Every structure is written in structure tokens, then in C-alpha cells.
Amino acid sequence: MSEFAGKVIVITGGGSGIGHGTALLFAREKSHIAVIDWNDSNAQETLDLIQGAGGQGLFIKADVSNTKEVQHAVKVIVERFGGIDVLFANAAVQINKPLTETSEEDWDRMISVNLRGAFLCCKHVIPVMRKQKEGCIVICSSGHAFQTYPNYTAYAATKGGLLAFMRAAALDCAPDGIRVNCIIPGATDTPLLRYHLRNRPEDEQRILSKIPLGRFATPEDIAKAVRFLASSDASYITGTWLLVDGGLLAQG
Numbered sequence: 001m002s003e004f005a006g007k008v009i010v011i012t013g014g015g016s017g018i019g020h021g022t023a024l025l026f027a028r029e030k031s032h033i034a035v036i037d038w039n040d041s042n043a044q045e046t047l048d049l050i051q052g053a054g055g056q057g058l059f060i061k062a063d064v065s066n067t068k069e070v071q072h073a074v075k076v077i078v079e080r081f082g083g084i085d086v087l088f089a090n091a092a093v094q095i096n097k098p099l100t101e102t103s104e105e106d107w108d109r110m111i112s113v114n115l116r117g118a119f120l121c122c123k124h125v126i127p128v129m130r131k132q133k134e135g136c137i138v139i140c141s142s143g144h145a146f147q148t149y150p151n152y153t154a155y156a157a158t159k160g161g162l163l164a165f166m167r168a169a170a171l172d173c174a175p176d177g178i179r180v181n182c183i184i185p186g187a188t189d190t191p192l193l194r195y196h197l198r199n200r201p202e203d204e205q206r207i208l209s210k211i212p213l214g215r216f217a218t219p220e221d222i223a224k225a226v227r228f229l230a231s232s233d234a235s236y237i238t239g240t241w242l243l244v245d246g247g248l249l250a251q252g
Helices: 017-028 040-052 069-080 104-132 153-177 193-199 202-209 221-232
Strands: 006-012 030-039 056-061 088-089 134-142 180-184 241-244
Touching: 006 017, 006 069, 006 104, 017 030, 017 040, 017 221, 030 040, 030 069, 040 056, 056 088, 056 193, 056 221, 088 221, 104 134, 104 153, 104 180, 134 202, 134 241, 153 180, 180 221, 193 202, 221 241
Parallel strands: 006 030, 006 088, 030 056, 088 134, 134 180, 180 241
Antiparallel strands: none
């Protein structure tokens, strides 16, 4: 039996993409999975698939940048499942514009969801884990934290900020037996990527040509790395990141 059977896994942005794939992987492990998302239809589809795969699912509609909504979500999860073992802070928004065309509203929205959202989720989940004297947090950053492209100023800033936040959070949490790490996905075959490629189909081969393994990651590729960081096999790993990018960053 999987070590995650009966464990409580909280996934923000679990309605689509990497969050959706991670929810399904843990469902097959017979986990209890709480999906936090703002999109009702996407999250409900994920919830149906969780239950079909053998997991126990719970959906809470919430904006991770809203303090009261995050507090409520954590309260509901603890009341339903009794605790929280793993937080996958995955929710994010992406707006790609040149720096001078990025509005203050664009900037604030990405900071609010990508950075503030991870902070709020950690802030309100950590006390639950502290009572249990154990827990694991995995934060979804991005290769844009290391190497980015034009028109990604705000997004890259948030993803770089998450690395610094993770390192400091890991130090704060270590005395309580709580581990904090980042996952760094490469180009992943998600609805967001497919939307981009529909508008710019010429980018597909350009991107693939830069990935040494020659393909996009699947959401399950990233989910398996999240599972590793959350597992007992990673019990001595905290304050660092795991690249899952097909070798993209290795070649600069």
C-alpha cells in the first residue's frame, strides 16, 4: 500500500494542468485530496476523476490571494479530513507583456496570486502541520526563475521570489519537522501551453528544439516529482528545488 494512502493532500490550482495531474496521481495512491481553485467547472471535473480513481476528494472554491477565503478553506479541510499532510502550492496566473506595457493591475494580480497566494496558504497550513509535528510543502516555481524571455518580467519576478520565499520558509519550519521545497517544471503540456501554441504555432518547434529530451513534460511528469519531494524518500531534503525540465536549463 502507498505511504500516501489516507494522507491529506492540498492542491491549489488543482482544477487544470499540473495541479489536475497531481490530484489524479495522488488519487491513485488512495489519498484524501482537497482541491482549491477559483474555477468551478474545472475543479468539479478534477473532483469527479479523483473519486473515479479511488481517492477521496473535496473541492473548495477560493482565491488564494484572499486571506479570509484561504482561512476558510483550511478550516473546511481540517474539519473534513482531520489534518493536512502535504500542501502543493501550485496556483498561478501568467500575463505576458513587455515591461512598459505591463499595467499595475497586471503586476499586482500576478504578485497577489503567485507570491501572496503561496504565502497565505503556507501561513495558514503550517500551524496545522505544526500540531502534527510533521508535514511537507511543495511550491511550484518555474524555470523563469533562472532563465527567462522577453515579456515575462512580472511572471519571472514572482517565480524567482518563490525560490527565496521557499528557502526562508524551510528554515522557519525545520524545527517543527516540516519540509519546504520548490518544484521547477519546464515546458509542460497543459491547457495554458496549448492556448499559447494555438496563437503562436511556430513556437512549438522552437521550444522543443531547446529541450534536450525533445518533448514537453506531461502533468504527470511533474506530479511524480511532487510525490517524490513529499515522500519519505525525501525526508532529508528541505530548502531546495528540483528541476523537471528535460534538460532545458542544463544547456543555458
